[in-house]
Amino acid sequence: MIEQLAKNLVSIKKEFVKKYDGQSQIQEIIPISKSDMFPIEETHFELLHQFGKNNPIYYNSYEQKILDVPCIVYEGDINKYWLNSIQYDSSHAPFSPTWIMSAYISALFAKEHGYSQIIDIGSGDGRIAYCGKILGMESYSIELDEMLVDLQKLLITTLDFNPYCFDAIQFDYSSLNLTRPLFFIGGLAQMGGLELAMGVLKKITSDSNLWNNAGWAFVGTLSQKYPSDPKNEAGWGSFIENNNLQLIQNLSLPTAWSFNEFDETQYVFAKSL
Amino acid sequence: MSTIDEICDMFDTESQKLENTITSAESKSDLSLSEIIDTYYQVMNVSSMISMLQEHCNAENNSKLLEKICETEKIISNKFNLEIHPKILLYLVTSIQHVTKSLQSNSGNKSKEEIENESNLYDDLRKKMSTKEFVEQYAAGLK
Numbered sequence: 001m002i003e004q005l006a007k008n009l010v011s012i013k014k015e016f017v018k019k020y021d022g023q024s025q026i027q028e029i030i031p032i033s034k035s036d037m038f039p040i041e042e043t044h045f046e047l048l049h050q051f052g053k054n055n056p057i058y059y060n061s062y063e064q065k066i067l068d069v070p071c072i073v074y075e076g077d078i079n080k081y082w083l084n085s086i087q088y089d090s091s092h093a094p095f096s097p098t099w100i101m102s103a104y105i106s107a108l109f110a111k112e113h114g115y116s117q118i119i120d121i122g123s124g125d126g127r128i129a130y131c132g133k134i135l136g137m138e139s140y141s142i143e144l145d146e147m148l149v150d151l152q153k154l155l156i157t158t159l160d161f162n163p164y165c166f167d168a169i170q171f172d173y174s175s176l177n178l179t180r181p182l183f184f185i186g187g188l189a190q191m192g193g194l195e196l197a198m199g200v201l202k203k204i205t206s207d208s209n210l211w212n213n214a215g216w217a218f219v220g221t222l223s224q225k226y227p228s229d230p231k232n233e234a235g236w237g238s239f240i241e242n243n244n245l246q247l248i249q250n251l252s253l254p255t256a257w258s259f260n261e262f263d264e265t266q267y268v269f270a271k272s273l
Numbered sequence: 274m275s276t277i278d279e280i281c282d283m284f285d286t287e288s289q290k291l292e293n294t295i296t297s298a299e300s301k302s303d304l305s306l307s308e309i310i311d312t313y314y315q316v317m318n319v320s321s322m323i324s325m326l327q328e329h330c331n332a333e334n335n336s337k338l339l340e341k342i343c344e345t346e347k348i349i350s351n352k353f354n355l356e357i358h359p360k361i362l363l364y365l366v367t368s369i370q371h372v373t374k375s376l377q378s379n380s381g382n383k384s385k386e387e388i389e390n391e392s393n394l395y396d397d398l399r400k401k402m403s404t405k406e407f408v409e410q411y412a413a414g415l416k
Contacts, residue, residue, distance in 0.1 A: 025392050
């Protein structure tokens with residue numbers, strides 16, 4: 001089901017790109033309700049739309065039918081967060097969000113693979129953690145940028161996904177009493193993601209029980225704009241091999257930064273060997 | 274015509290282009306980003322030709338060319354590196370600071386049109402920042 005959901009989302013994204021004639025910096029779509037292409041619970045759709053409606057990064061929304069699926073288009077602007085994020089020396093990558101639907105499908109993947117907690121690292125506006133919470137998982141959102149954490153605090157009134165304003169490499173994960181967590185690492189391997197992943201991984205390996213039960217999701221790209229990894233996996237192959245991880249699966253999903261790209265963003269899921 | 278003659282002809286053309294570019298850069302108070310990039314590319318292009326020609330020329334057979342090379346090197350080091358390059362870098366730094374301040378102070382409720390117009394200013398800022406990085410890389414090569 002998850003692979004099909006991801007494929008269907010990519011299909012409507014591609015059609016939306018053809019139709020979109022607005023000027024917004026970022027834009028995304030969420031189907032209005034359950035359909036054959038998106039057999040998701042109605043209450044989940046409502047919560048996904050609440051995230052879009054309550055999120056100040058979006059300044060406009062309207063209805064549009066795409067491939068016969070009635071959707072809401074959300075238009076947004078993240079420039080002020082970009083400007084703020086480049087002031088942080090230790091910031092790994094400027095804020096650029098995944099799509100809310102992609103966050104939901106990624107969180108669903110985590111849940112269906114038996115993970116019970118989501119740790120969204122470099123979480124931006126916290127959408128992956130929020131989607132984990134929709135699915136009934138414990139969620140934690142770790143973000144260095146204070147302005148983004150303030151934004152997250154506006155969004156936790158619907159569902160509390162536990163935002164922490166902290167450097168993820170310094171964070172004490174043992175304080176969360178994690179049992180079966182999946183760590184989402186924000187940032188492409190080539191855009192500081194490797195450093196961030198390495199820093200977090202080091203913290204987790206010290207607890208062998210946690211290490212054995214942990215899952216990982218890395219954000220990868222197939223774009224030729226970035227140097228490729230000799231072991232592939234959208235930039236994460238060598239990292240996975242060198243750190244005793246095992247690939248579970250790649251999911252191809254739309255994000256704000258791949259809107260005009262032919263290839264979608266790759267979500268590379270891995271677990272301990 | 275030998276390869277070295279062809280390269281010498283090319284050097285003549287390119288060094289003349291460089292002189293024109295530098296004269297134009299001197300006369301303008303603020304260059305566009307594409308003019309800045311074109312100027313640096315021309316400086317780098319001619320500098321690499323000089324390095325290559327110096328390896329293949331000797332004082333006996335190529336005295337005229339070596340004179341021209343010496344003259345062009347002086348233009349690059351005295352006019353470009355000491356005058357124009359610092360002026361461009363200062364312009365970029367000041368302009369980035371100015372736009373950044375203006376964008377940071379520009380808060381409050383905005384219409385869809387205002388947000389989208391302001392987004393163009395952010396795009397300009399990103400372009401200026403990339404150009405500054407490019408110019409700084411040139412400066413790092415001078416050390």
